[in-house]
Amino acid sequence: MELKNEEMEKLYAETFHSIQEGAILKGKIISLRHDGVIVDVGFKSEGFIPIEEFSEEEMNNMQIGADLDVFVEKIEDAEGMLMLSKDRATKIKVWEMLENALRDGTPVEGRIVGKTKGGFSVDIYGVTAFLPGSQVDMKPLKDIDNLIGKKLSFRVLKLNSKLSNVIVSRRIILEEEMRKRKAETLERLQEGQLMTGVIKNITDYGVFVDLGGIDGLLHISDISWGRINHPSEFFAIGDEISVLVLKFDQANEKVTLGYKQKKPDPWTLVDDKYPVGKKVHGRVVSITDYGAFIELEEGLEGLVHISEIDWLSRLKHPSKYLSVGETVDALVLKVDKDERRLSLSIKQVKPSPWTLVSQRYAVGQRVSGKVKTITDFGVFVGLPEGIDALIHISDISWTKHIRHPSEVLKKGQKIDAVVLSIDPEAEKMALGLKQLEQDPWLHDFPERFKLGSEVMSKVLTITDFGIF
Structure with a gap:
């Protein structure tokens, strides 16, 4: 009978896994207590994880029967239970992932959780990594506080498990992505092609457009057929626009872009649309000493000379009659398509x-x-x-x-x-x-002053030749 009991105990023990301290196992949650979580790892004793290792949200969402990776800290405590740790299991697995990422160059995901001296702290599945300020972006950022709380991809630069030291880079990821986009863009980039890009920078002479890893210059003269004082009148940084590739220097990787070229030049049809004598309607866009420029449509302006503003012979400055932004009616006087000149008259719309x-x-x-x-x-x-x-x-x-x-x-x-x-x-x-009044010299004076009559008079002026 004793032999049978020993055999039974041996068979029962063989049904359990061989467990060692320091091992990472997959367990199943079987019970929730006020002080922790009970986990079955296939051992004769159940395992216990202290509640301090769980957040309030994790406890609220925890379900019986859910799988959980655990680290064996101690085989049996005073109560005969396995002492387990969820945090240590997570960290060990994360470290393994980080080691693989460092070796293979694969990116890892993390969340920037705060600023620290010289950079930022990044949470990678519970492991805190350091992101140096020089490795945040390819260029200095104006609003770095915007990064806090963002989940991004990083490249592991340095790893020291003994010191729990992890250094990561976001800049390398961005540079690789840019090189990839640039290669793809260069493959399909050709003159005459319509492309979509994002406004990267605005200057007095034009805007720089990111076409995907390579920038193109849209000169101010190629933004509009009409009058333009500054590119910011049309665009803002971050705008997505459609542009035409005017010139592509592959050797120097220089791209010249056009925006106005997406529409036909309005001067090509000026003779047909605005014949001499036609009454037109336009907006005053500029006033000079010699007249005013009227925009009839985008890129097409006509000059109203000061002499054609009003019928008055003694004209004042054009600004006394017109204001920038005002809409007026005018008459086409002359059209010169080759010289791109259009003469208008405001006064001739009204009768002289x-x-x-x-x-x-x-x-x-x-x-x-x-x-x-x-x-x-x-x-x-x-x-x-x-x-x-x-x-x-x-x-x-x-x-x-x-x-x-x-x-x-x-x-x-x-x-x-x-x-x-x-x-x-x-x-x-x-x-x-x-x-x-009637001319007194016709009747009044001849009747009042007869030839030879005497009159009383007053001397007004004495001259060399007589007296008035």
């Missing part, structure tokens, strides 16, 4: 004021206006139509000897006058102030 004057006024008609300018030879009177008519000094008074018009009239004074003549072609109009 001299046409209106010739229609509204007749010789002998009484008109009203304000004195605008006083000269030695007369005064100019502004009429509602926007023209100035001249009252000659000789047409101010029938009887007074006027040395200067300012003796009688003041600037801004509102007066009535009579139309003496109108010449629309010469843009001249003469008015008379004295003609508001």
